[in-house]
Amino acid sequence: MTTKDISRPVCILGLGLIGGSLLRDLHAAGHTVFGYNRSRSGARSAVTEGFDVSAELIPTLERAAEEDALIVLAVPMTAVEELLDDINTHAPTCGFTDVVSVKTAVYDAVKARGMQDRYVGSHPMAGTTESGWGASMTGLFKRAVWVITFDHLMDAEKVSAHWTGIWKDVCQMAAAVGSEVVPARVGPHDAAAARVSHLPHLLAETAAIVGDNGGALSLSLAASSFRDVTRVAGTEPGLVRAMCEGNADALLTALDEALAILQETRDHLATTPPSVEQLADNGYRSRLRYEARTGHGRSQESVSPMLTSSRPVLRMHPGQPNWDKQLIHAETLGARIEVF
Amino acid sequence: MTTKDISRPVCILGLGLIGGSLLRDLHAAGHTVFGYNRSRSGARSAVTEGFDVSAELIPTLERAAEEDALIVLAVPMTAVEELLDDINTHAPTCGFTDVVSVKTAVYDAVKARGMQDRYVGSHPMAGTTESGWGASMTGLFKRAVWVITFDHLMDAEKVSAHWTGIWKDVCQMAAAVGSEVVPARVGPHDAAAARVSHLPHLLAETAAIVGDNGGALSLSLAASSFRDVTRVAGTEPGLVRAMCEGNADALLTALDEALAILQETRDHLATTPPSVEQLADNGYRSRLRYEARTGHGRSQESVSPMLTSSRPVLRMHPGQPNWDKQLIHAETLGARIEVF
Secondary structure (H helix, E strand, C coil): CCCCCCCCCEEEECCCHHHHHHHHHHHHCCCCEEEECCCHHHHHHHHHCCCCEECCHHHHHHHHHHHCCEEEECCCHHHHHHHHHHHHHHCCCCCEEECCCCCHHHHHHHHHCCCHHHEEEEEECCCCCCCCHHHCCCCCCCCCEEEECCHHHHHCCCCCHHHHHHHHHHHHHHHHCCCEEEECCHHHHHHHHHHHHHHHHHHHHHHHHHHHHCHHHHHHHCCHHHHHHCHHHHCCHHHHHHHHHCCHHHHHHHHHHHHHHHHHHHHHHCCCCCCCHHHHHHHHHHHHHHHHHHCCCHHHHHHCCCCCCCCCEEEECCCCCCHHHHHHHHHHHCCEEEEC | CCCCCCCCCEEEECCCHHHHHHHHHHHHCCCCEEEECCCHHHHHHHHHCCCCEECCHHHHHHHHHHHCCEEEECCCHHHHHHHHHHHHHHCCCCCEEECCCCCHHHHHHHHHCCCHHHEEEEEECCCCCCCCHHHCCCCCCCCCEEEECCHHHHHCCCCCHHHHHHHHHHHHHHHHCCCEEEECCHHHHHHHHHHHHHHHHHHHHHHHHHHHHCHHHHHHHCCHHHHHHCHHHHCCHHHHHHHHHCCHHHHHHHHHHHHHHHHHHHHHHCCCCCCCHHHHHHHHHHHHHHHHHHCCCHHHHHHCCCCCCCCCEEEECCCCCCHHHHHHHHHHHCCEEEEC
16 A cells, blocks of 8 residues: 555665665555565564565566555665666566655766656665674664755756656655654765764864774773764765765865864964863854754753754645745755645 | 762862762762863852762861861863862872873973872763853763773882872773773874764864854754764863864874875865865775774664673783783774773
8 A cells, every 4th residue: 555645666776774664654554565685684584573575686676666656765776787788678667766865966966867856866864884784773864964965956947747757756755754854965964964964073083093092091081072973984985985985076175174273273382371162162063053953952852852853843845836945945044845 | 978989078170061970970970070070050050969069179288188088170171270279289198180181281280290190091981062050960971981081100219109099099980980991191192082083073074164154044954973073172272272272293193194195085076077086985984983982883873782892801900910011902902991
């Protein structure tokens, strides 16, 4: 069956942390969902748990074509281009999305194949430092931001009703698993992701290395500040490379800002008397703004874990007049949208 | 009453997060503990909760002298020198310790007043981003590392039995509130703290600022990696300044290492193709070593929150022959000690 809000079955290619968790949530919501996993052991585990999963790609794509499913590419960037070719061959009319953490590179690959009138990019801002089917879980996307791109609407003379339908389905899928949908074009998405995800990974790795360089006494003295700042350094290095190297241009901009701030801090720390006033004040204010935006304020957290975020909300109908302008407006505000 | 392990009452000067939490834990353990707080409202709150607390410094010190209490300076570095003078005047024979996060500066102030034969430095590696009596809690020090310094043992021709007794009492006090005692001299302590605490604060502030610079969309897209890397940027800026500026020399060493790593990463990210392989691999290995040391491994965490750390343990008796060599050995290993 399909749920009332998503008009098609969903076919997920790649059942790692993101794809597997999406499969679990859609299944739990009663939506028809099936998937493919390259690793036979992962596929077997999923089947044993009662999911409709195969380790055969082509029959899965043929079934997606037959059922007019929405295809979700839940594979690393390095596997995207080959899968796009397979979709072109075996499911040539299906709408599809992806969940890769960089969006410009995927959109470029889609455009290179002329597939943009059935593609809607997306990126759920959720994850843990674990990976693979074994790390997948229900509820991973609850209250997470799920970015949906809309570049095709801006770039094309005219988008098809088919594309508008796919766009709405991707939004509804994200909402069905509890996410807040934030629209953004690939460029602004990648610039923001460099600042709030990829740069923090580089800083975490650096903190971990400098701490470790201090030897046994340093590691013994490491407490909660070290634990939290370095947590994402525990991410599998291949995943860190994929997201950072796939977004190198935007990440260089963010990294250069960080280097300038740290170099200035170094200069102020080397004066007599030393001062880190500017950094401490600015960093504190920035952190408070982040807490206000996400609703992760400290006093609030202790009251209720179920609060909603403080992101503004816009209600909109895909395809209505001026929806392109509404989407740009939402992107500028970092607003979440509800579609009807 | 005094508990069997600590031979004196404890007098705590300053009842903020650390001093207040220590008061709560020692009181809960049935040990005689009293305190002073400069803020009358904080003192009143503590009295209302049934604690033996005063807002009058001199009578508190006179009582400490009378009862031969162990005095704990739980005030910021900026208030230490004046308090040392007050102790010299009103409690001229009492042993004392401090809990300031930088140790060289305190030791220098103690030596400048010739008070080192009754001083033992200490630093509990525990805290939250909150401060003040209102933030104090029981159990804050459970499984935390509590550093105890021993420079006087190395610097003096001969230490007094009185000093050895104070040293043992400080160890027992830390153990009584559930901490793991790690001995370290002030220089190695400050070098390690720069790496695992002060530098992570600078990197967290930087991450917060660069994320915030991206505006509304960036803050909307910030997820768990940003939340954790920037958490300590929520620390009150005055506290960040006190610890970083009070440890400027050691922090410069750590910051220069971080800048070199980030600059090299920038170079590798600007090549074609971009690569962050070296950083991602090294950071991942460093984080795993930290997890192994603290026992905060990811799979272990889900099994039991009560595990002990993987720090080596040395049992020793303060004053026994060669205990200076044992302490140096423990410092090198980052080992915790149990005194008897």
